[in-house]
């Protein structure tokens with residue numbers, strides 16, 4: 367029987383990552399992500415899985431972003447009982463992220479919500495299925511399949527997944543695959559989401575040399591990020607402007623990774639004396655919880671981080687910084703009269719406390735809103751970035767006078783050059799499946815891969831099945 371891979375999400379779009387790999391009678395998933403963005407994307411989450419979850423043997427989770435792990439509780443609810451493999455940090459983060467997502471589902475806080483996709487009990491039950499492996503450890507979920515997780519440099523715990531599929535025709539004899547000389551086995555590599563090197567905190571994505579097939583993300587396949595020095599300069603300039611204008615700088619930020627990046631960068635500004643005297647408020651209990659998890663895994667971070675840690679024991683905290691853990695504390699931010707930097711979720715401004723701040727602050731032309739991550743079509747973030755002068759928040763019309771800005775290089779995703787650099791590490795001429803990108807990004811990247819790397823690319827559509 368032919369081995370196949372089916373693209374069940376993150377094809378044509380950047381969310382809902384999920385791949386189904388079938389090897390004879392064995393079926394496994396890589397990621398089981400939530401679709402995010404427009405109402406049509408939302409509705410996809412409610413459709414039955416296009417397979418019987420109880421027949422899936424195991425799941426490999428690349429990382430803890432919702433668009434990669436967000437449907438795991440639903441998968442459990444619908445009968446999946448296999449193991450879920452990921453790194454220890456991904457498991458810790460996924461627990462926080464999925465518990466929070468379940469709370470949001472139960473309380474129905476999104477405008478478009480049809481019904482709860484899953485409840486907290488489904489999330490908690492799914493946690494029993496997790497089994498963790500450190501980067502670089504080879505493990506074998508099933509006799510003829512071996513897996514290794516490698517640092518993707520994207521967010522804490524994120525992995526590039528190597529999968530070796532042995533020839534099961536060996537019958538009852540033990541499968542002895544010598545990794546590194548994978549001979550007749552088929553080797554798949556899933557990039558997961560690749561880090562944006564050099565980005566604060568994270569190491570560079572691990573270079574992999576051999577594969578028959580690479581499933582590669584392409585979020586920024588048609589873009590180049592500004593250099594890190596520009597990013598820091600622009601962030602600092604926005605803060606200085608807020609101080610000068612006695613105004614608010616609102617940074618909608620993903621609780622996971624982007625908030626920690628920002629705190630780390632602001633902490634560095636404070637240590638080198640460039641940060642103006644201005645209150646910095648993190649208004650996201652989830653981001654605070656995740657920052658605490660980051661503090662437990664500092665050994666995984668890059669050389670700069672290790673060096674700074676020698677003279678500053680907490681690289682996510684500095685004078686003038688405070689966190690609001692309760693709703694009452696959050697509401698007091700509205701009464702702040704002077705300049706302030708407010709970091710609040712969600713990162714695409716389509717939910718969370720940042721919506722309250724935007725409703726209060728968008729009408730003032732001295733205020734700034736600074737986006738630091740990818741904005742999916744249909745989100746309030748994308749609407750603001752596209753220049754709309756009027757938006758709806760909590761079903762109310764809000765006039766936009768504030769200055770809307772973007773810092774691309776704070777992205778946790780590699781840009782076109784970064785993706786090409788990572789792919790250039792392969793010496794085995796793999797076939798590259800481009801996923802996790804909108805079509806213009808995938809097409810532009812495919813052209814560059816053909817031109818620069820001479821590799822064959824495939825741009826799968828949603829649901830497409832390929833023989834491997």
Ligand SMILES: [Zn+2]
Pocket residue numbers: 429431434520559
């Ligand atoms: Zn991600």
